[in-house]
Amino acid sequence: VAAGAPEEIRYLHKPHIGTDILREVVRNIRKEIIRLGGTVRFGAQVTDIELGEEGVEAVIVNDEERIDADVVFFGIGHSARDTYRMLLSRGVAMEAKPFAMGVRIEHPQSFIDRAQYGEDAGNPRLPVADYALTYKDPATGRGAYSFCMCPGGFVVAAASEKERVVTNGMSNYRRDSGIANSALLVQVAPADFGQEVLAGMALQQELEGLAFALGGRDYFAPVQTVGDFLKGRSGSTDFLTKPTYAPGVRAADLHRCLPDFITKTLTGALPYFDRKIPGFADAGAIMTGVETRSSAPCRIRRDRETFVAEATPGLYPMGEGAGYAGGIMSAAVDGMKAALAFLHQNVQY
Numbered sequence: 554v555a556a557g558a559p560e561e562i563r564y565l566h567k568p569h570i571g572t573d574i575l576r577e578v579v580r581n582i583r584k585e586i587i588r589l590g591g592t593v594r595f596g597a598q599v600t601d602i603e604l605g606e607e608g609v610e611a612v613i614v615n616d617e618e619r620i621d622a623d624v625v626f627f628g629i630g631h632s633a634r635d636t637y638r639m640l641l642s643r644g645v646a647m648e649a650k651p652f653a654m655g656v657r658i659e660h661p662q663s664f665i666d667r668a669q670y671g672e673d674a675g676n677p678r679l680p681v682a683d684y685a686l687t688y689k690d691p692a693t694g695r696g697a698y699s700f701c702m703c704p705g706g707f708v709v710a711a712a713s714e715k716e717r718v719v720t721n722g723m724s725n726y727r728r729d730s731g732i733a734n735s736a737l738l739v740q741v742a743p744a745d746f747g748q749e750v751l752a753g754m755a756l757q758q759e760l761e762g763l764a765f766a767l768g769g770r771d772y773f774a775p776v777q778t779v780g781d782f783l784k785g786r787s788g789s790t791d792f793l794t795k796p797t798y799a800p801g802v803r804a805a806d807l808h809r810c811l812p813d814f815i816t817k818t819l820t821g822a823l824p825y826f827d828r829k830i831p832g833f834a835d836a837g838a839i840m841t842g843v844e845t846r847s848s849a850p851c852r853i854r855r856d857r858e859t860f861v862a863e864a865t866p867g868l869y870p871m872g873e874g875a876g877y878a879g880g881i882m883s884a885a886v887d888g889m890k891a892a893l894a895f896l897h898q899n900v901q902y
């Protein structure tokens with residue numbers, strides 16, 4: 554709030570800032586860090602880390618600059634694939650972990666409002682409605698769920714590598730796009746992709762590459778109506794609403810960029826969700842692929858109390874990339890806990 558977020562996030566159960574306001578909030582947080590004596594360096598990637606007998610000795614920036622450091626906090630996010638590879642090659646203890654992948658689904662917001670509010674839908678005193686849905690496949694026990702539901706939002710491009718397509722979602726503060734979107738994710742575990750540390754990351758990359766190809770190799774995303782998806786057809790553009798994925802979309806068969814265990818679970822989940830929110834599986838609802846980055850595909854092992862990486866003194870993995878948090882709040886709290894753990898061990902009060 555001090556950095557410019559709306560006052561009501563102090564008390565709302567589901568606080569919302571909105572991407573438009575968040576841009577300014579992040580800028581203000583950066584200014585505060587600088588005012589307090591911190592430095593923010595853009596275009597500066599830690600490309601290597603030097604380890605000695607005692608642990609961390611230095612980091613290398615952009616392959617050329619060496620910075621002496623015996624304590625380094627690594628808040629690299631869940632998509633720093635090159636950095637994960639670098640850490641693994643330096644012998645940092647890491648392990649594969651479960652995560653989830655799937656698609657984004659879009660409906661008209663008025664449709665979700667009607668399903669949730671009944672005849673009160675459209676009352677100006679009611680906020681745009683959201684939903685949270687979960688499903689467990691009775692045969693396999695595998696779960697599917699809605700995630701990062703964005704009322705009045707947009708499906709956005711979230712790839713971080715060339716020749717890959719990744720979806721995500723966002724809303725501006727006013728949530729007034731008229732379209733509701735949410736990720737529909739299916740649980741994925743090392744049993745699906747192997748115990749090798751970066752095997753989950755490799756599966757993410759494979760699906761993102763398939764989605765890129767299916768979208769026409771020009772960063773358009775593949776889309777399929779729920780009707781087509783459930784009937785095993787593709788090509789229909791009879792959408793309930795205009796797809797919001799801004800680079801553009803191409804009608805395709807999402808079965809071609811998702812493994813069977815994901816499409817089969819979604820095939821069971823959609824009719825189930827339709828019973829919770831009548832019309833959720835409307836034939837014209839749009840699914841856009843692929844949503845692969847819900848949380849980190851691996852974990853950097855660390856001590857529970859000290860937050861120090863196993864067998865690498867001085868290295869503090871934190872935030873979502875460490876593999877113990879998911880989402881803004883838990884990633885931020887994880888970072889605060891790592892900082893406090895360091896202070897408790899090293900600073901005399």
Ligand SMILES: Cc1cc2nc3c(=O)[nH]c(=O)nc-3n(C[C@H](O)[C@H](O)[C@H](O)COP(=O)(O)OP(=O)(O)OC[C@H]3O[C@@H](n4cnc5c(N)ncnc54)[C@H](O)[C@@H]3O)c2cc1C
Pocket residue numbers: 597598599600628629630631632633636701709711721722723871872873874879880881882884885
């Ligand atoms: C479109 C979108 C919408 C989202 N909406 C929500 C939401 O509504 N609510 C929610 O809770 N979460 C949301 N999330 C997830 C949220 O953004 C993340 O959970 C959160 O940002 C994780 O914070 P973090 O600081 O751990 O990592 P990040 O925010 O990913 O930051 C990691 C940083 O480290 C940098 N980095 C990586 N490697 C290196 C290196 N080697 N050297 C230097 N720098 C490096 C990266 O460039 C990046 O700037 C959304 C994500 C996306 C993409």
